[in-house]
Amino acid sequence: MPSANGHHPAFSLVRAVPIEALNLTVEEYRHDRTGARHYHLAADDDQNVFLVGLRTVPEDSTGVAHILEHTVLCGSERYPVRDPFFMMIRRSLNTFMNAFTSSDWTAYPFASCNEKDFYNLLDVYLDATFFSRIDELDFRQEGHRVEFEQWDDPSTPLTFKGVVFNEMKGAMSDPTSVLWQTLSRELFPDTTYHHNSGGDPEKIPDLTYEQMVAFYKRFYHPSNAVFMTFGNQPVERLQREFEEKALSRFEEIEPDSAVPLQPVFAGPKRVEDVYPLDDEDTAGKTHINVGWMLGESADLDKRLEAQLLEGVLLENSASPLLRALETTDLGAAPSAVLGLEDSQRQMVFVAGLEGSESERAEDVEKLILDTLTEVAEKGVDPDMVESVLHQLELEQREITGDGFPYGLHLIVQALPAAIHDSDPINLLDLEPALERLRARAADPQFIPNLVRRLLLDNPHRVRLTLKPDTELSARQQAEEQARLEAMKATLSEEEKQAIVDRAKALADRQAEEGDISILPTVTREDIPEDIDIPQPVQFVHQPSSQRWYDRSTNGLCYLQLALDLPPLDREELELLPVYTGLLTELGAGDRDYLAMAEAVAAKTGGFSASASIRAGIEDIHTTSGYWLMSGKALVRNADAMVDLFHQHLEAARFDETDRIRDLVSQMRFGVEQGVAGRGHVHAMTLASAGMSARAALRHQTGGVAAVRRIKAMDEGLEAATARRELAERLARLHEKIKGGFRHYNVVTEQRHFSELAQALRPHMRQGQADEAFALGRHVEQIREAWVGNLAVNYCAKAHPAVAPKHPDAAALAVLGGFMRNGFLHTAIREKGGAYGGGAGYDAESGSFRFFSYRDPRLGETLADFDRAVDWVVDTAHEDRTVDEAIFGVIAAIDKPGSPAGEARKAFVDALHHRSPADLREMRARVLDVSQDDLKRVAETYLRPEGASVGVLAGPSREKDLEELGLRIERI
Secondary structure, eight states: OOOOOOOOTTEEEEEEEEEGGGTEEEEEEEETTTOOEEEEEEOSOSSEEEEEEEEOOOSSSSOHHHHHHHHHTSOBSSOOSSOHHHHHHHTOOOSEEOOEEOSSEEEEEEEESOHHHHHHHHHHHHHHHHSBOOOHHHHHHHTOEEEESSTTOTTSOEEEEOHHHHHHHHHTTSHHHHHHHHHHHHHOTTSGGGSOTTOOTTTGGGOOHHHHHHHHHHHOSGGGEEEEEEESSOHHHHHHHHHHHTGGGOOOOOOOOOOOOOOOOSSOEEEEEEEEOOSSOOTTOEEEEEEEEEEETTOHHHHHHHHHHHHHHHSSTTSHHHHHHHHOSSSSEEOSSOEEEOSSSEEEEEEEEEEEOGGGHHHHHHHHHHHHHHHHHHOOOHHHHHHHHHHHHHHHHOOOOSSSOHHHHHHHHHHHHHHTTSOHHHHHOOHHHHHHHHHHHTSTTHHHHHHIIIIITOOOEEEEEEEEETTHHHHHHHHHHHHHHHHHHTOOHHHHHHHHHHHHHHHHHHHOOOOGGGSOOOOGGGSOSSOOOOOOOOOTTOOTTEEEEEOOOTTEEEEEEEEEOOOOOHHHHHHHHHHHHHGGGSOBTTBOHHHHHHHHHHHSSOEEEEEEEEEOSSOTTOEEEEEEEEEEEEGGGHHHHHHHHHHHHHHBOOOOHHHHHHHHHHHHHHHHHTTTTTHHHHHHHHHTTTSOHHHHHHHHHHSHHHHHHHHHHHHTTSSHHHHHHHHHHHHHHHHHHHTBOEEEEEEEOGGGHHHHHHHHGGGOOOOBOOSOOOOOOOOOOOEEEEEOSOSSBEEEEEEEOOOTTSTHHHHHHHHHHHHIIIIIIIIIIIITOOSEEEEEEETTTTEEEEEEESBSOSHHHHHHHHHHHHHHHHSOOOHHHHHHHHHHHHHHHHOOOOHHHHHHHHHHHHHTTOOHHHHHHHHHHHHTOOHHHHHHHHHHHOOGGGOEEEEEEOGGGHHHHHHTTOEEEEO
């Protein structure tokens, strides 16, 4: 286990704490001159992570912390170029680069496996954080500005623009976001959590540039900062960089940024509010939640008590409060805002329902309080408490890292305690506290007393009824319009000209290239020659249908089963995602779903099912299909996991029709809530749906078409006969699938192979593979817009291209980043005001796709996609810009996942006939891509007349969509 090593003389070592469960040592340091804190997680891992976090405490909802987070990264003292953050994305082999704004902190993290790249990024991040230029033009671009619709024509109407302005318009069209912001506002009337730290679109235009600068000067100081690092870099070198590049220029101050405690209410509050719904049908669209303020998150014992209580009440469908919320007729599904929020100074616990009516608010509150009273009076089964403690242990031990670097996961877990001047090491080293909790929880009265103390006897409670308002969106638009019209009416000719001049100054700045050679960069020489792809291990008695991977899993084992999919008709294919979503939530054998949920939670980390249907690597019109089931457990529970796993497979119960109905409702609300956050993915899925039968199926079963279908399915399940019919269809599909040929995948440390093999042996049946799964051929051009409850737009275009094995796939993969870097980022985000935009090659549909995210524009964005093609073909480009695009593709290919995740991916790739040699061949081709290749594939495949178009938008844009010649569907 790594241990404390030499540190820089500017820092004092406070302590070094080995954490055996995580196989690392946490070293805590204090910078003597400024008081800045540094926590280094010393681990034998070459994916090094850096984060600097600052306590940022907004006093209004203008989004000052969020807009500052964007603006800080737009140029600094030693890197006075426009947008070094996005410039560095393309000059880097990073595995993660971003910035976060939370309710009371802002953080700037990155990760890289390349040492040179890590220190390049560290250099830029330190300068940006502590010596940002904070240019007013960047504030106007990233935050908000007023311009004429035609920027140089004062006779046209005024309009608000800005990246954060449009981002938050999109965010606050999501009922879940409105729900959380409103609940926070009511629970914390006197502290910073009262405000929307991301920014309320109505308040964002109130923020002045001077106010933002003052916020920066107040909070962006080392005395208000915490540095957190993870990996195998020497701490002395890290601290030398901190000292020489930033800290030596500061003296200690008193940051005066502490978040005060919210005074406790004398008694519960009841609040009604509204959210925008662009749909005349408001039936069953009300959210009813009850929220409590709890104790301080920095107190580890109190935090674990709250986590234990959350688990006992809400862990699974057998938990008393979740069971009550899932089975009641007072609403359609448990709320998306549910459980414990423990990242703020004072924790919050929330329970509630969505899909309800406002007149049921009192009954919903009574249901919640009655359920809690029953727990307080009768207690809970000790096995349930033990099950939750088991889940906490499993979460502590699991090495994650798929999509989010493991080191960053640990850092973010510990960050809130560090931000609030508490002990983040406690939050990482849970085992001693878990043992204390286990001892206290052995008392049968522990949970009842906890329910009384934290919830029933806690007067700091808010019942929120959030109702749909079909006129709110139009009212907000009208108020914004009236504000702009009133503003314009007062403008003198000189002021109008000043707006035009500022718009031109911003456009000129956006057109600047600047001397980006001053930014550090990696080169082709820094790219590793090869990549590490997990290989299965051969061992005695291993059938050919099994793959065994020896991976460092820290005491966990992972099991996957793949069954060859049989031929399925259209109805069965459309039912497949519902079937996979609910199979592991049902009972099995002699256990009903409640007993099964208890058994699974007590011995495993849970099970999931999915379908894996992929296009052929050489021909996208051929497909291969598998049904997958996955599970994980601590190795000591391997036998129980294997048994429970196969009970789901062999003896799933489809007689629980009321349970099926509840699960369909939950799925429906989940996918509906997710449309705004995944709008760009839905738009691209729609645009590429005509490329192949596989692409069409992706839209039908995972796109907005699926959202509409499950909504109709849910509404059709009122009658008992309809529920029985659905249950019978699901049972027939299960029988058809479960007999398929079996492929097993086991991932754990090799020393545990024998016990896993013994546990699996009784279940070894090969199954059969009679007829191969296939989808046939489907090609059409799409020009569609789907209209839903959205305040901003999501635009996509798709061009038919090539299969993954085709030699041109590599150039198309590089072309996406090349277009984003050189054209689309400026056109879509900086000038267009969308939160994001880009392009990329999609192997599954064999297409090249453009997209925009949270976009105020429609036709102009679609035109910009075509202009990007002209830009590639007609411009002479520097060779370095091709290299930068190549770096992005290589970084994505080489990006490490979790030890288990990489093995699971290798297993699924092998099923679909994608070998390590194929990946290495693609990687080699990417490295060989030239500027001529990019021009050639752009001309060959990206002809405007061949493009398909997919758009998601709100009802107010229907006329614009019709003018674009798009067929309109409703989500």
